[in-house]
Amino acid sequence: MLPRVASASQLITTLNGNALGAGAMGLFFYDGPEKPAIFDLFDGLATILDNTGQKSFPDLVASFPSYLVANVRGTFATFSTSGVAARFLDAVRAEAEAIGQVSALHNGTTVSYDIEPFTQYGQHATDSAYPHGDSLLPQSLATLKQVAKDEGIYQDSFVAYPNYATADTTAEALYGAANVRRLRAIRDRIDPDRVMDLAGGFSL
Template sequence: MRSRARVLSSIQASDLEYNDGISHYLSSNSEVSKCVVEPGSAEDVSKILRILGRTRTQFAVKGGGHAFNPGFSSTPGVQIYMRRFSSIHYDAEAQTVEIGIGLLWDDVYAALAPFGVNVVGSRSKGIGVAGPALGGGLSFKSNQYGLTVDTVTSYKLVKPEGQIVTVNSASDSDLFFGLKGGLNNFGIVTTFTLKTFPQTQVWGGVITFVPTELSKVNEAVSFFSSEVKDPRAMINLAYISIMGSIIPAAHIFYDGPTPPTGTFDRFLSISTLTSDVKTRSFLDFFQVGDANATIPRGRSHTLSLQAFTPNIVETIVEQAQFWGSKLATQSGTMVVYVLEPFLPDAFNRSKSATAFPPNRSPAFLPLEAIFEWTSPSSDHIFINAIKESIGNITAAAVEQGQSLVPSLPIYGNYAIDNIPLEQIYGQNVPRLKALKARIDPCNVMGLAGGFKF
């Protein structure tokens, strides 16, 4: 369907394309690399890994560049930029699509739209396919089909010592398990294949609410989380705090032309600042909102809740108000808390074991905190603050009766660095460490950043 020229190139700091290779969504995650290498084939990747492993050279692999932790897809060493892996091949008979790891979900959705099919992918523009395909993948379609990794049928992988293999449940079931959530520990993926699903028109858009209606928004999200059981219905609710003033915004989605009466009525009855909710194509729905412009500095962190009860929602709002106000004097530009009320059984759609999540029950509901700021000298202040805030919400949840929260798995693509692996991978950590030792005995992938087994 589409592809870009597959030619290996090395880009030096003096070349015009160098900045493209090292740039990230967060400028705080862009490091000055020795050089940028753009492989054009799996064979190129194999050669690169062999050289890096032999010389023990630090490196990083970048897809879309949306990682929130410095060093996870950036490096002062060799930056491998995967953008030339841009092919998309739809197989109507098999109902699958093979996707190059250098693409954005924007590209995938646009390519599949003419065929009336879709995949379980990102909810926001400008996100690379690599993170969800290797880290888990939370989607507006997860209530129906599970995580992105639950719909992967195979990966094309360049192993750390250079071997090129296709990995699926039949070829190496343990490695297939590890790639589904295990991030960059087992080599470099060049393409992967996803199941596709029929796609009709959808209903949805973004609503920003009048700040004085905050209590109604709180009630609406708690009601939605506890009472709405339609797997085609989903929202992301963001509490955006600027200098302590909260603007609630909801990204509302129904996977069909019209939602049943009552599904979103509480949100639709609240006074708004803006609203563009309507029946539209999925591609049009996905393109709502501003493009992801580069942000000076930022970090995210996360926890998983058992429920978005009225009490815990109030706690989250209090945290947004407190930190938004306090951090404004330290060059803070925005503090955001995003509630993701998936159905309790959303992650039970697949019965196959995956690296993430380590367990499918009990249910866990992600909450992501995102702090943004401008001054490098304030980095430690914001990193400590976001950790403290997540700790405060965790403690409040336990006090309010959500006793399982400290033991629930958290989503690695949202998590801050330098946390215990068990918080993401739970009881899977020993199995993943043993798999890493088998696949990468020389620890070549240890030369790249990320959560390491």
């Protein structure tokens, strides 16, 4: 994972693990006529698939060889870091290999770790407002969180990105304690009978 060189650039590194081991995938996009110099680091790498080039964003999305598979279940989990470190990346690779091989023993196809730091998550937010009991995710995330703490890129106060969070993630972990107090006050005023609780989702 590289630091964002401008608001127009994005990069997500994915480490996938399965019965054969771990593999890496880099997704990067720059919203401009020419790629930034920092992307030159990817030139000359040996790849299975190279889809780089100048194209519109819709064409970029349509060019990925991805497809939906029926009758496959999975889950997401997340925690935020302020950056990356070499030791943390090594730990992610080790987890991808280990969990991928364990998953394969139970008919699992793959496990993916997306390295996508949200360094200023919520900075521009406005005022608007399926758990698996035997999952290996909590243990895996605990291992990576400890490495991230040791490297100085994670704190318990960092909020988690809701789109990737497990169903039992607390409101405080998603929004921060101060924001949760404000959201609860809004809920008590607008929905005193807790009608919206019937919709499910994360609970305040």
